[in-house]
Amino acid sequence: MKSLVLEQKGELALRDLPIEKDEVLGPHDVRIKLHTVGICGSDVHYYTHGRIGPFVVNAPMILGHEASGTVIEVGSAVTTLKEGDRVCMEPGIPDPNSRATRMGMYNVDPKVRFWATPPVHGVLRPTVVHPEAFTFKLPETVSFAEAAMVEPLAVGVHAATKARIKPGDIALVMGAGPIGLVTALSALAAGCARVYVSDLDDAKLAIAASLGPITPINVTRQSAAEVILKDTDGWGVEVVFEATGSPRAAATIFEALCPGGCVVMIGGQPDPIAYDAGAAMIREARVENIFRYAHAFPRCVAMIGSGAIDVKPLITRTFQFDESVHAFEIAASAPSGDVKMQIELPQ
Known part of the structure; x- marks a missing residue:
């Protein structure tokens, strides 16, 4: 065939x-x-x-x-x-x-x-x-x-589940590709009050901004951490999702994270990356990693079917x-x- x-x-x-x-x-x-x-x-x-x-x-x-x-x-x-x-x-x-x-x-x-x-x-x-x-x-x-x-959405739902999002949390999604955007949708569906999405592409960021209470940040013009810390009176976001797969982006995962916050590593990294252990330690940051997904497909079908996620x-x-x-x-x-x-x- x-x-x-x-x-x-x-x-x-x-x-x-x-x-x-x-x-x-x-x-x-x-x-x-x-x-x-x-x-x-x-x-x-x-x-x-x-x-x-x-x-x-x-x-x-x-x-x-x-x-x-x-x-x-x-x-x-x-x-x-x-x-x-x-x-x-x-x-x-x-x-x-x-x-x-x-x-x-x-x-x-x-x-x-x-x-x-x-x-x-x-x-x-x-x-x-x-x-x-x-x-x-x-x-x-x-x-x-x-x-x-549903398949890419399952990655976002799995990531949001790993993050243990609580109602009213604020999140940063690094990357406005397909996985980044389904992660932003999943974070909102899980209870986030607002999600920041950072990327290099204004057109993708415009799509992100149309999806709900999402603040786009073009990192060629602004520092995501500076924008977020200003908006949150210096506190930061409860969850950071790394969905770029970029070593340069991954090196900054703790900059916008609040004390006691969680980082979820989604983007695949082909080589070892820089990891700021000191920045993680002073925040008592929790770091989660995901590989594809498990037990997510029925949830995704249900949320798309109900209109909870578009x-x-x-x-x-x-x-x-x-x-x-x-x-x-x-x-x-x-x-x-x-x-x-x-x-x-x-x-």
Whole structure:
């Protein structure tokens, strides 16, 4: 079946790639016809660099892991889904018997198989077989495009959960990319009274400002810490979310943090970074790290369905499947103002 295949670093093709072994329907599986797939930063990074840390593209791999679609076949033991159900899918499948999974931390199971992470194929293809347990039915109020945003939103919800936000807290999100903005939305939904978002891109900051009580800060013109400390009478914010993946930004994570505050590290850092232990110590700062998410998908579906979180403003461009190679070329150029690009598959 025709798929978007990363042949090697810098080379994409729309072609047939036989993956019959991935398409066998087990008793607890469902077969899904893909509708919408988001382009994630990790997909682009595999395209431009051929690797992310220890995960190296050594053979042709189908890209894509932020997805929604329709159930077209169910396994003999499936009880919660039926043909015709509109769904989104959690892309990481852990080993159910691993110690991490049994402790509830299935996202850090070393054996987790995650779509579009070598050597596991992604879902920019017509159909996929997926476990019922990691497939979630959509309310009628949630579109396929919104459903394909559940995966990145889950990162933000997981980060907000780790932060232990209390009603009335103030937060800083460093980075106005897709993950930064879903984190800002999650922080507001969790109870933050106000969120500051810092970035270099005025167009993305304008989108951030439109999402609610969010104060944008362009760090090429202003110091985020100076703005925040002035606004808070020198106290600072209760939570800082680092969502840039930039070592330079990460070196400043404690500057705007109040005493007893929490820093949540979201952005991936390929190399060791500077860490101001003294600044953390005098604040008695709590530092949390997240890796993807766990137990977040049902919450995300519910919040989008109820209107508690609106992800539609983050979807800035949509391509048809036959434009997939061009879509990735554009995504790799990181155009100003683009947050989330999505690809629609033929129906």
